[in-house]
Amino acid sequence: MTARCPSDLALERHLLSPEGTALIGHLAACQDCAARLATMQRQGDDFLRFVYPATVEAVEAAAARPSLALAWRRWFALVPALGGAAALLFFLARPQAPPDDYLGTKGGGPLGLAVFVQDGPSPRLARDGEPVPAAAALRFRVRIARPCHLWLLSVDARGQVSRLYPTAGEGGASVEQSADLPGGAVLDGQPGPERIVALCAPAPLGWAAAESAVRASLGAPGPDSVRRAASIGGLPAGTAQDSLLLEKKP
Amino acid sequence: MSEHRSKAAELYRTWGPAVYRRCLRILKDQEAAKDATQEVFVKLIRDMSKLEDRETVLPWIYRVATNHCLNQRRNGSRRGEDFEAPPLELVASADHDTLPDRLLVQSILSRFDATTQTVAVGVLVDGMEQEEVAVVLGLSRRTVARKLARFLDLARHHVDRS
Structure with missing residues (x-):
């Protein structure tokens, strides 16, 4: 190979899109590179014949395993709080970052929650009670007036409370300032109301206490209970809260 | 979830050959390259949306596969395993x-x-x-x-x- 011969990566690009590269002339004139390309094509054929059938199942299983996705690039999953059966929400993919101009849309309270829905080319701010695709991808941003211990959770018509952020640890995430919450989530595809709740406590607030307060405020599970549960009672003094209702549509 | 699996399989069919060629280039052993290809793709599939971006995916695949396979070479050598890459x-x-x-x-x-x-x-x-x-x-x-x-x-x- 001479110094002017294309790299392996350039040849990969050529294999992907021959008309999109400027290598055709070189390949016609350079026997070495033509041979390299032929070898690469043969290796690709070998992959499809032998490697792919033997390994695709493991790749599919890895793709379907939420725990793998959770650790990647600070995504967080919507982890079901009730034993894992009939998961409410699950992680799927990373939506784009929300636009920067949303702060203030939730008023001037001590805690503001913004939910962004990725159902088009760019994320859009969801309004309270808005219909969204049942499997929409979501991202979240919080505006806080002072540092606090944050929980983000959701509750659905079956009464299932899901822990969204933080996904690990006790006491809630210590948040110093308004921020995009790392990661995102995807709704589970089940039609019905879903309420996203943010709690911001002045001191560490145990998950059990947060979950219990939400359950008590929901009362009997059902769609109307979720729609009415805009205010969570039984929280420690000084705990700020905000929530947003989403109507998941098929 | 099954849609997720089938999408992963489709992406693997599309980009797996590039990963396999990269691993073969570095490891120079078909069996080792096969195992490494699967391992690399399990890493890549964690960011499925990135795999769907045809404009940027090849350099990313190249980088991840190269790092992984160089580690394989180094670790195999350190452990004195039977497989030692040429x-x-x-x-x-x-x-x-x-x-x-x-x-x-x-x-x-x-x-x-x-x-x-x-x-x-x-x-x-x-x-x-x-x-x-x-x-x-x-x-x-x-x-x-x-x-x-x-x-x-x-x-x-x-x-x-x-």
Whole structure:
């Protein structure tokens, strides 16, 4: 190979899109590179014949395993709080970052929650009670007036409370300032109301206490209970809260 | 979830050949490359949306697969496993005509961080231009040149000592 011969990566690009590269002339004139390309094509054929059938199942299983996705690039999953059966929400993919101009849309309270829905080319701010695709991808941003211990959770018509952020640890995430919450989530595809709740406590607030307060405020599970549960009672003094209702549509 | 699985399978069919070729290039063993391809793709599939971006996916695949397979080479060698990858084949270039033989380059590689290893392999083994390596690694051309110079300096130092 001479110094002017294309790299392996350039040849990969050529294999992907021959008309999109400027290598055709070189390949016609350079026997070495033509041979390299032929070898690469043969290796690709070998992959499809032998490697792919033997390994695709493991790749599919890895793709379907939420725990793998959770650790990647600070995504967080919507982890079901009730034993894992009939998961409410699950992680799927990373939506784009929300636009920067949303702060203030939730008023001037001590805690503001913004939910962004990725159902088009760019994320859009969801309004309270808005219909969204049942499997929409979501991202979240919080505006806080002072540092606090944050929980983000959701509750659905079956009464299932899901822990969204933080996904690990006790006491809630210590948040110093308004921020995009790392990661995102995807709704589970089940039609019905879903309420996203943010709690911001002045001191560490145990998950059990947060979950219990939400359950008590929901009362009997059902769609109307979720729609009415805009205010969570039984929280420690000084705990700020905000929530947003989403109507998941098929 | 089944849709997720089928999408993963489709992406694997599309991009798996590039991963496999990369692993084969570095590991030079079909069985080791097969295992490494699966392992690399399990890493890649964690960011499925990135795999769907045809404009940017190849440099990313190249980087992840190269790092993984260089680690395989290094770890296999350290553990004294049966599989020991044959030496990497260097491309001819005026920049490193005075370099020691392939075995020496291979032993020197393991003394550097993953980024420098990828720089060295990209330029010396794959014949990439430094600018191309810079794009793949998301580094400046100057940083790539500096890392390559450090690598070559150490290689020459070893030649002088021996």
